[in-house]
Amino acid sequence: MISCSSSILPETWNNSNQLMLSLIAPPENLSPEYFSSLLNQYGPVQQVKILNKSLMDFKVFVEMGNSEAAKLAKQFLDQLSSNFVKCSYYHEEKHIQPENTKNCQFETLGDQTQSSQKFKHQTSLNDNLKEDDEKPSSIKTLSISQKINKSSQQIQPTNxxxxxxxxxxxxxxxxxxxxxxxxxxxxxxxxxxxxxxxxxxxxxxxxxxxxxxxxxxxxxxxxxxxxxxxxxxxxxxxxxxxxxxxxxxxxxxxxxxDRFNCNNKMILLPPSQVLHISNLKKVSSNAETMWDVFSEFGVVQAVKVLNTQFKFMCLVKMETLKQAIEVVALMHNEEIDNRNVQISFTKTKI
Missing domain, CATH: 3.30.70.330 (RRM (RNA recognition motif) domain)
Structure with missing residues (x-):
């Protein structure tokens, strides 16, 4: 068994129509039918076999109808840029042949997943799954003409x-x-x-x-x-x-x-270039100090002081959203003038 992810293949692999998928931490309800329905938009799927089914070693063999279909399917999977699925070309001297060339064969081998509870959720392949009521049998055959009902598949968010x-x-x-x-x-x-x-x-x-x-x-x-x-x-x-x-x-x-009081309604704000800096000392809550501190993480475009009699706060606008995110990651709950400051995103404009 040999697999290769390089775009430059050995000459004998130029017409390879076989792929090997490796998944990390996959959901329990992945089935051969799912991979077939995902990839058959790029050409006929001749064979799908789940070779191993464990948390850190989930491998799926896919044989497309021709090399062009395999190439298109691999390009699609590579574009996902997912850390959960890696696709490589597969080659072995003795090709795995379906029992009936008129049928699309699905096979699951070495199922090591054990759980008393099933989970519905969206996978890293950014497609929807339909949960199986039972574990797949050791060998399952499905006609190519048999359609997978995608309309019944629903996004199932989790926490x-x-x-x-x-x-x-x-x-x-x-x-x-x-x-x-x-x-x-x-x-x-x-x-x-x-x-x-x-x-x-x-x-x-x-x-x-x-x-x-x-x-x-x-x-x-x-x-x-x-x-x-x-x-x-x-x-x-x-x-x-x-x-x-x-x-x-x-x-x-x-x-x-916890940043939020569970008894109060949460007001959630998306990431923003403008940051709210709170829990400052009076001596720190000025434009000059804010400019000096946050210029280490990028270009500060504006600073606005929001001091009251008892609270000392500032708004800081970074040049880019990327810089603002890095400020939150690196400076939230860090010390400025010996006090741990709180940093959050805000919709307030400067």
Missing amino acids: TLSVNGIKGKELDAKKLYNIFSNFGNIDKILLIKLKNFAFVKYLKDDNAMFVFQNCQKLEFFDSMISITFVAEDSIDKLIDLDNLYEEQDYFIGCEES
């Missing part, structure tokens, strides 16, 4: 998100908390730097939905992120695999870390 494409040497779970706690109280965060993604679990589903709708395609340190829903127990499944992360890459929320 847990995967933030994909995270890159940045300075990042850890606490800095991710500084950003994502702006959108709701956090239960847990797990950063997997090896795969450039993090799981963020909120206490409420609505908060996760807000992030899903308002934080897509943000410039985030050294990359651009995308966000998908994952199963609510995704962090729990990975937490024992401590070789995947370091201690500072795991964050557990508590009442002290």
Whole structure:
């Protein structure tokens, strides 16, 4: 068994019509039919086999009808830029042949997933799933003419998100908390730097939905992120695999870390270039100090002082949204003049 992800293939692979998909932390209800319905828009799907079905080693063999269909399918999967699915060309001397060339064969082997609970959620492939009532049988055959009813598939949000494409040497779970706690109280965060993604679990589903709708395609340190829903127990499944992360890459929320009073209505605001800086000392709450402090993270366009008799606050506008996000990540709850300041996004204009 050989696989290759390079665009420059050995000469004997030029007409390869076989692909191997590797998934990290997939949902439990993925089926061969799902992959067929996903890829048959690029050409006929001859064969789909789930070769292994475990949390960290979920492999799917796909045989397209021809090499051009395989090329188009691979281009589609590569464009997803997902940390959960990697697609490579596959080759072996003895090709796996379907039992009936008129049928599209689906087979599941080595199913090692065990759980008493099923989860409905959207996958990192950005498509919808229909949950199976039972585990797939060892071998299942489906006619090509048999249609998958996509209209019955519905998006099932959860309170847990995967933030994909995270890159940045300075990042850890606490800095991710500084950003994502702006959108709701956090239960847990797990950063997997090896795969450039993090799981963020909120206490409420609505908060996760807000992030899903308002934080897509943000410039985030050294990359651009995308966000998908994952199963609510995704962090729990990975937490024992401590070789995947370091201690500072795991964050557990508590009442002290909550930014929102659970008894009050939450007013959630999307990321913005204008930041609200609070809990300042009187001596620090001036334009000159704010300019000096935040110019280290980019270009400060404007500063507005909001002092009252007892509270000292400022608004700081950064040149770009990327710079503002980095300020929140790196400076929230850090000291300015020996006092830990609070930084949040705001819709207020300067």
